[in-house]
Amino acid sequence: MLKYFFISFIIFCLSFWGIFLTRKNFLIILMSIEMMLLSINLNFIIFSLILDDIIGQLFALFVLTVAAGESAVGLALLVIYYRIKGIISIDFISSLKG
């Protein structure tokens, strides 16, 4: 049963590396966050099957809701940032602070 856990852990670590390695692109970071939420969801479901408790699957449903909302708000911020700056690189994103 432990191998089912390790595959989602590996996806989590890969998406974590994706955030740190591809700092040029805002889109890839949003995709990596989606992948992190996916791996967390898989973990919830796998442990709900191992521990024989359905609340993990219920919580995965709520994480799915949060993922949908997060991607919508993040992409709206991306559109705003592209309209102001003309690029989507986040090296100069600290210039947005008031």
Place this chain on the structure above:
Amino acid sequence: MFFFLFNENSFFYFISFIFLISSFLVIYSINPIHSILSLILLFCSSSVFLLFFNVEFLALMFIIIYVGAISVLFLFVIMMLNIKLIEVNDNLIKYLPISLFIFLIFVFDFYLIFSNTLLNILDYNKVIYIQWINLLFKKSNIESLGILLFTDFFFIFLLSSLILFVSMIGPIVLTLITEKKNKKQNIYEQINQKYNLNLQKNA
């Protein structure tokens, strides 16, 4: 042809191979559309992975929400922004130490959790008993989820609807450009209109 997939272990390794390949491609591909397509592959393979465990409702939800909503949203934004290809990232070495450090923190965290509490439970599960009570009162996955969702956890259900509401209002407020040609409702003006000037008689 695909007989090797019917074995449990070989099916799992096949799926995990697809997981690894597609998640590498999401991170390292230069064109964002390629990474979106491999993200869709990752979502579809994870839904297959869930169907393998008889979690039917969540597997279908994964396809509907992740592929049908989130990936289409990403594709739409890429199409709208018209981004050129990104230059090859040169700061691979620069952020390596801090990412390695945080990675090691996560590994240590998971090791602590597993070594203390969960390994005992996992050892118990190696013996598979036939649970006769499950055979007597068998409920489908969506049925048991729905019973929990609408009775015990209804407050969290309402809270998730609030999250969806905020995430609907937020992008509208963020991306709206206020110009004169946008149609707006002025309630004060509407109330103060004289009706006998504006109503038309039927001939």
